[in-house]
Amino acid sequence: MHTTDPTQTPTNTAQDTLTERYVHAATRRLGDDQRDDVALELRSDIADRVEALCASEPSLSTEKAEEAALIELGDPGRLAASYRGTLQHLVGPELFPTYVRVLRGILVAVVPLVTTIVALVAAFQGDDVGGVIGASISTALNTSVHIAFWTTLSFAILERSANPTQESLGLAPWTPDNLPALPTAPRGALGETVTNIVWLGLLAGFVVWQQVASPPWGDGERFPVLDPDLWSFWIPLILVALAAEAAFEIVKYRRGGVWTRGFATLNTVTGLVFAAPLMWLASQDQLLNPALTSLVQEQWSEFDPGVAHLVVLVSALAIWLWDTVDGWRKSTQLF
Amino acid sequence: MNDDVLASHLQELRRGTVVMASLAILRAPTYGYALLETLADSGFAVDGNTLYPLLRRLEKQGLLTSEWNTEESRPRKFYRSTDEGAALLEVLLGEWTSLHTSIEKLR
Numbered sequence: 001m002h003t004t005d006p007t008q009t010p011t012n013t014a015q016d017t018l019t020e021r022y023v024h025a026a027t028r029r030l031g032d033d034q035r036d037d038v039a040l041e042l043r044s045d046i047a048d049r050v051e052a053l054c055a056s057e058p059s060l061s062t063e064k065a066e067e068a069a070l071i072e073l074g075d076p077g078r079l080a081a082s083y084r085g086t087l088q089h090l091v092g093p094e095l096f097p098t099y100v101r102v103l104r105g106i107l108v109a110v111v112p113l114v115t116t117i118v119a120l121v122a123a124f125q126g127d128d129v130g131g132v133i134g135a136s137i138s139t140a141l142n143t144s145v146h147i148a149f150w151t152t153l154s155f156a157i158l159e160r161s162a163n164p165t166q167e168s169l170g171l172a173p174w175t176p177d178n179l180p181a182l183p184t185a186p187r188g189a190l191g192e193t194v195t196n197i198v199w200l201g202l203l204a205g206f207v208v209w210q211q212v213a214s215p216p217w218g219d220g221e222r223f224p225v226l227d228p229d230l231w232s233f234w235i236p237l238i239l240v241a242l243a244a245e246a247a248f249e250i251v252k253y254r255r256g257g258v259w260t261r262g263f264a265t266l267n268t269v270t271g272l273v274f275a276a277p278l279m280w281l282a283s284q285d286q287l288l289n290p291a292l293t294s295l296v297q298e299q300w301s302e303f304d305p306g307v308a309h310l311v312v313l314v315s316a317l318a319i320w321l322w323d324t325v326d327g328w329r330k331s332t333q334l335f
Numbered sequence: 336m337n338d339d340v341l342a343s344h345l346q347e348l349r350r351g352t353v354v355m356a357s358l359a360i361l362r363a364p365t366y367g368y369a370l371l372e373t374l375a376d377s378g379f380a381v382d383g384n385t386l387y388p389l390l391r392r393l394e395k396q397g398l399l400t401s402e403w404n405t406e407e408s409r410p411r412k413f414y415r416s417t418d419e420g421a422a423l424l425e426v427l428l429g430e431w432t433s434l435h436t437s438i439e440k441l442r
Contacts, residue, residue, distance in 0.1 A: 034391070037412075038387075038391075040403075040410060040412070041387065041412045042387075043409075044366070044367075044368070044410060044411050044412070045367050045368050045383060045387070047409055048369075049368065052372075072383070073382075073383045073384065074382055074383070074384040075384070079383075079384050079387070079388070082384065082385070082388035083387070083391065085388075085392075
């Protein structure tokens, strides 16, 4: 066998044929050490294919045969990637479970927090309801997209660095302790969770609705039920408390719907964050919209806002106490 | 049985056998396209897309050597298995036989 290396001698200049375009596409990103060699081998393979195709089907024109040969050989991009040995995925099966765990962990920890802070700041600056809601939504979206992008990018880079392991990432390796608790009463727990979240949503919805879309009074003017001045701080706080309660419900369900002492404590606190502002405002006679109160009094002179506030105060206290006791009772049944 | 399921399992099973078949064929020097045809005729359907990069990897691992032959109408790169490649084929065939025996015992 003759053994001069044909890649060492400059071969025929590239003509604009399908074959040359294919060879270029398949080899342009290869290293200098193998580009010419691979190109030559591909040309020879394609020529062999064309010959074989023409032999088996004499009616075929050379152009058609060339086209068919290239289709047989397949996507040059895949071929190039395969030669280079580069990865064809962003995050592979080795890292994927960790990727999902990290991404979810960061999203859950950061998005609600940042959104709440931005909403509070917007509310303090005296933005109207729409402004606060808009700022919250765009913050939540932006934060999520950023977190997803940077986390994915980090893992894509890790995937391309040498053999990353859970240990080298500073992440604890998986142990059986990571297993979630078995749901004790999955059906009941899901029902309870959904019901509670729907109620919380309705309550939050009412708070927003009474401000922005309550039905007009006699002469067409709208009077919110709650004092509009409260939007500067107190109502956003109450909405955040409702969101915290909803988050609590979800976390409790995800942990198997089992009441623990920790959950009973958390339930007491989130309940208080909601009930305390309500009770304070009611005790100061600041909850109801004074404009609406005087309007009601025009038609019903005996209407006493103090009584309405007392009812709210007592109800909020009673509901909070009942909810707290219920949580502790359920948690202590376990022990 | 679902054809797709069957095809995917067959493909999974055959994946490693292309290396064995190539090492077996390449005891005699052969160029890429002829190797592809021999493989296809023996029932090892494999794409050029897969085979050429595979040949490069095997060469890098010292299991194959290659030489350009410029005597014929067009230059062709001939591959041949090395002693190391032949030894690997023996090991793989041994493993293949023992796997087959184990499966037969389990049936």
